[in-house]
Amino acid sequence: MESSKVIHAFYNDDEVLMDAVKAVKADHHHIEEVFCPFPVHGLDKAMGLAPTKLAITAFFYGITGLSVAIWMTNYMMIEDWPQDIGGKPSFSWMENMPAFVPIMFELTVFFAAHLMVITFYMRSRIWPFKEAENPDPRTTDDHFLMEIPVNNNEEELTELLARTGAVEINIVDKH
Amino acid sequence: MYQFSGKLKTFSIVLIILGVVGIALGFYNGSNKTIDDAKHAIEASHAGGHGDSTHAVANSGEADSHSAHTAAEIAKHEEHVLHQMHNRPWSAFYVALFFSLGLTLLVLAFYAIQRVAQVGWSVVLLRVMEAITANLLPVSIFMIIILVLSAMHWNHLFPWMKEGTFDPTSENYDAVVAGKAWWINTPGFIIRSIVYLVVWNVYRFFIRKSSIKEDTANDGLKTYKKNYNASVIFLFLFMITESMMAWDWIMGFDPHWFSTLFSWYVLSTLLVSALTVIAFFTIYLRSKDALPGINDSHIHDLAKFMFGFSVFWTYLWFAQFMLIWYADIPEETTYFVARFTDYKLPFLAMVVMNFVFPVLLLINSDFKSKPWFVFIGGAVILAGHYIDVFIMVMPGTVGSQWFFGIPEIGAICFFIGLLIYTTLNAFSKANPIPKANPFLKESEHFHYYNIEHTGEDSGDHH
Numbered sequence: 001m002e003s004s005k006v007i008h009a010f011y012n013d014d015e016v017l018m019d020a021v022k023a024v025k026a027d028h029h030h031i032e033e034v035f036c037p038f039p040v041h042g043l044d045k046a047m048g049l050a051p052t053k054l055a056i057t058a059f060f061y062g063i064t065g066l067s068v069a070i071w072m073t074n075y076m077m078i079e080d081w082p083q084d085i086g087g088k089p090s091f092s093w094m095e096n097m098p099a100f101v102p103i104m105f106e107l108t109v110f111f112a113a114h115l116m117v118i119t120f121y122m123r124s125r126i127w128p129f130k131e132a133e134n135p136d137p138r139t140t141d142d143h144f145l146m147e148i149p150v151n152n153n154e155e156e157l158t159e160l161l162a163r164t165g166a167v168e169i170n171i172v173d174k175h
Numbered sequence: 176m177y178q179f180s181g182k183l184k185t186f187s188i189v190l191i192i193l194g195v196v197g198i199a200l201g202f203y204n205g206s207n208k209t210i211d212d213a214k215h216a217i218e219a220s221h222a223g224g225h226g227d228s229t230h231a232v233a234n235s236g237e238a239d240s241h242s243a244h245t246a247a248e249i250a251k252h253e254e255h256v257l258h259q260m261h262n263r264p265w266s267a268f269y270v271a272l273f274f275s276l277g278l279t280l281l282v283l284a285f286y287a288i289q290r291v292a293q294v295g296w297s298v299v300l301l302r303v304m305e306a307i308t309a310n311l312l313p314v315s316i317f318m319i320i321i322l323v324l325s326a327m328h329w330n331h332l333f334p335w336m337k338e339g340t341f342d343p344t345s346e347n348y349d350a351v352v353a354g355k356a357w358w359i360n361t362p363g364f365i366i367r368s369i370v371y372l373v374v375w376n377v378y379r380f381f382i383r384k385s386s387i388k389e390d391t392a393n394d395g396l397k398t399y400k401k402n403y404n405a406s407v408i409f410l411f412l413f414m415i416t417e418s419m420m421a422w423d424w425i426m427g428f429d430p431h432w433f434s435t436l437f438s439w440y441v442l443s444t445l446l447v448s449a450l451t452v453i454a455f456f457t458i459y460l461r462s463k464d465a466l467p468g469i470n471d472s473h474i475h476d477l478a479k480f481m482f483g484f485s486v487f488w489t490y491l492w493f494a495q496f497m498l499i500w501y502a503d504i505p506e507e508t509t510y511f512v513a514r515f516t517d518y519k520l521p522f523l524a525m526v527v528m529n530f531v532f533p534v535l536l537l538i539n540s541d542f543k544s545k546p547w548f549v550f551i552g553g554a555v556i557l558a559g560h561y562i563d564v565f566i567m568v569m570p571g572t573v574g575s576q577w578f579f580g581i582p583e584i585g586a587i588c589f590f591i592g593l594l595i596y597t598t599l600n601a602f603s604k605a606n607p608i609p610k611a612n613p614f615l616k617e618s619e620h621f622h623y624y625n626i627e628h629t630g631e632d633s634g635d636h637h
Contacts, residue, residue, distance in 0.1 A: 041624035087503055098497045 005150040006032060008135060009161040010143050010168040014040045017144040020164035021046045024148065027160060032147040035139035057119050058112045065111025069104040135172070143167075177465040179603040183595070190592025197585015201264035205582070213257040220575060258331040259576040265330040266572040267582035269321060273424060274448070274564045275590040276314040277441070281449035283308045283379055284413050290382075290406040296476055298618035299468040299608050303456050305386060308379050309601035310594050315372040322368050322424075326361050332572050335359050335430040352430045359430060364423055371416040378409040383601075390611050399613065417442055428571030432510045434499070440491045441567070447484040447529075448560045450477060451553040456598060458546045465607055468619040471544040471628045476621075478543035481556060482533060488560075489530040513570040517577065521562045528559030544626050561587070 011017040018040065024031060031047055044052075074093045077083055077100075082091045090096060121127065139145045146166075148157060154171055161169050286304040289297050325332050339345025341353045341360070352359060385402050392398040418438035426437055434440075454477040460466045461474075499507045514522045532555050542548040569577045608615065622628065 098493075098500050101493065101497065 004174045005154075006172060006174050007148045007150050007154065007157050007161070008168075008170045008172055009146045009148070009164075009166040010136075010138070011146070011165065012143055012167050013165075014038075014144065016165045017146070018043065018046055020146065020161070020166065023164050024146070024160065029148055029157065029160075032149055034147070035134045035136075035145040037140055037142060037144070040144075054116060054120060054123075058116045061115040062108045062112040064115075065107040065109070066104055068111065069100070069107035072107075073100040073103055176605075177460065177463070177599075177603045177607055179599045183599065187592045187595040187599075190588045191596065192592075194585050194587070194589025194592055197581050198264065198268055198589060199585075201267055201580075201582025201585060205261055205264040208257060208260040210253055210257055212260060213253045216256055216260070216576060217253065256574075256576065259573045262331050262572045263576060263578075264582045265321070265325075265332055266568055268586045269332065269572075270561070270565050270568050270583070271586035271590045272314060272317050272321065273568070274445075274561055275310065275594060276318055277445035277564075278448040278452055279308055279310040279314060279594070280375055280413075280417070281442070281445040282453060283311060283375065284410065284417075285446070285449055285453070287378070287382075287406040287410050287413070290403055291410055293403070293614065295614045295617035296473065296621040298612045298614045299466065300453065300457060300473060300477075300618075301386070301609050301612070302602065302605060302607055303460060303466070304453055305383055305605075306598045306602035307452060307456060307594070308383070309597040311379050312376055313593060313597060314590070315376055319368060319372060322365065326365055333427050333430075334571065335427065336361060349430075355430070358422075359427070364427075367419060367423055371420050374409075374412050374416055378405065378412075381405055382409075386609060387605050389609060390606055392611065396613060399611075425567050428568060429510060429513075431506060434495055434507070434510070436491060436495055440488075440495055443484060443488040443491050444560050444563050447481060447488055448557055450480045450484060451556050452594070453477060454481060454549055454553055456602075458550060460602070460607075462546070465602075468608055468615070470621065471626060472621050472623040473618075474546060474549060475540075475544040475623055475626055478537055478549045478552070481549070481553065482537040482543070485529055485533040485537075485556060489526070492526070492529075513574075514566055517575045518566055518570060522566055525559050525562045525566065528555050529563065532556075532559075540625055 009020070011020060014036070017034070017036075021031065021034065021043065025046065025048060034043060034047065036043070070093075077096065078091060078093050085099070088096060088099075093100075125133075134140065134145070135147070136143070136145055146161075148161075150157065150171065158169055158171075282304050286301065286308065288294070289301060289304070324330065325336060328336065328338075331337070334340075335349070335352045337347050339347035340349045341356050342348055343353070382402060382405060385398060385405070389398045389402065421438040421441040425441055426433065454474065457466065457469065457477065458474065461469050496511065499511060533552050536548060536552045536555075537543055565583075612618075
């Protein structure tokens with residue numbers, strides 16, 4: 001396995017970081033990862049990451065929740081134990097539909113929200129008791145860290161990063 | 176400074192004149208209706224086979240079978256239908272008037288919210304909102320005239336104004352309405368109406384003047400803070416007067432019926448219409464390069480509000496409907512029975528126009544910053560909410576005798592013309608942006624991170 005040296009550049013301001021990311025991309029270097037203490041709007045675009053597909057999954061999760069709600073209300077209120085509530089003994093799902101709208105709404109939101117969070121965790125490879133992946137604890141506090149793989153161009157990269165306003169630059173062996 | 180172009184001025188005046196002709200024609204036709212027309216309408220409706228539910232509601236003591244009616248009851252019914260025919264030009268005018276007044280008022284309230292919350296993004300739009308509120312004074316005058324004429328029995332818009340409603344010895348005595356006489360009475364109604372209109376117009380007069388003064392005041396934000404205080408007071412009074420206005424001016428058409436969230440419902444209709452009108456004028460003025468500092472993110476934010484309040488409207492519409500449908504109490508269901516029998520098509524079409532269409536069109540983030548999409552969505556939203564006001568007013572005033580024709584179109588033309596004229600005229604009289612506002616810079620640099628601005632390179636992302 002070839003040596004996997006990476007360069008770690010620290011920044012202490014999200015605006016400076018954004019400009020740095022753009023400068024590094026403009027110089028055609030690959031950015032492996034950026035660790036931030038909070039989400040930086042527009043960073044994904046600056047890094048050239050593909051747009052998230054989470055919204056599409058949310059739509060399908062919502063549809064699933066809606067279907068479950070329709071099936072559930074029909075099974076509970078019409079088929080399994082038909083109920084006469086509010087003087088509406090029609091025993092038909094369609095005629096009682098307005099009463100089920102809140103349930104359909106809530107389950108749509110419930111499914112979309114929870115499954116989206118679970119999807120996000122899976123996609124980000126996060127689960128309970130997982131060891132933290134961020135290379136420096138300061139990235140959970142007040143520092144931003146940009147990780148760039150090195151291919152015998154340490155000096156060029158160090159110089160470039162110093163110019164972008166990095167407060168600390170380290171070259172480390174990644175495992 | 177923006178120049179109100181001669182072409183558009185002529186266009187708005189033509190709309191106003193067309194509107195006056197349409198309204199006059201409507202009143203002429205309406206006043207020509209006789210008892211024979213009413214008889215024909217009743218025969219036609221019986222031949223058509225659909226029940227006249229609004230009438231049945233109005234005279235709930237009546238027997239169901241038509242043959243059982245005495246001659247006196249038939250005459251009363253005919254007179255009732257004739258009154259509905261006479262009401263039509265009034266109602267047609269009232270719907271457009273209330274819609275125009277309401278959305279102007281909500282633009283004013285939205286504007287006050289911007290000041291109270293010290294909103295950053297919308298500062299470049301403040302003068303557009305201010306200009307739209309110039310429409311408030313003329314429509315307020317029309318409103319007070321039509322309310323006073325109603326109280327003088329020129330029409331039969333408000334059923335509780337009928338002679339003898341509160342008199343136990345009269346055959347028109349209505350025990351339910353008489354029980355609410357402490358609120359529903361003519362002097363109180365007129366006094367309250369004047370108070371609402373005066374409160375709104377005083378704030379509008381003060382804030383417009385003071386806002387222009389802000390531009391050149393250079394007094395360490397003293398004027399700015401004064402305007403903040405005035406807006407706080409206005410918003411407090413607005414929340415009270417808006418609720419009461421909805422009871423008096425809209426729920427008064429169905430005085431037996433009541434709903435506790437009705438004022439919210441009226442508010443949501445007017446608010447989404449107000450935001451749409453702001454978006455329309457913003458898009459127009461931007462296309463004429465009259466709005467410096469505006470960018471796609473401002474349009475995007477307005478469209479987000481339009482989208483969000485469309486959903487809010489639907490929520491209230493459904494909440495009101497579902498509770499009444501579920502409880503199934505006769506005095507509450509009359510409202511929806513009247514709307515489902517004679518107004519089924521507009522009543523259901525409105526839900527598609529005000530909910531399904533805006534949600535599908537405006538859910539995409541990119542579409543919300545495209546003026547064409549916002550315009551198409553907004554046109555449907557405005558039409559849908561006009562129908563909403565139509566369905567609030569018409570069942571209680573004209574019942575089954577409704578139609579969408581010259582009186583309605585005339586009134587719409589008239590108030591659109593008036594809105595365009597007053598707004599652009601006012602906009603041309605002041606700086607297009609409040610240049611001394613402390614949040615102006617923030618507004619000019621406003622950029623929602625997720626969209627690209629047209630005509631700007633994507634690197635400019637702050």
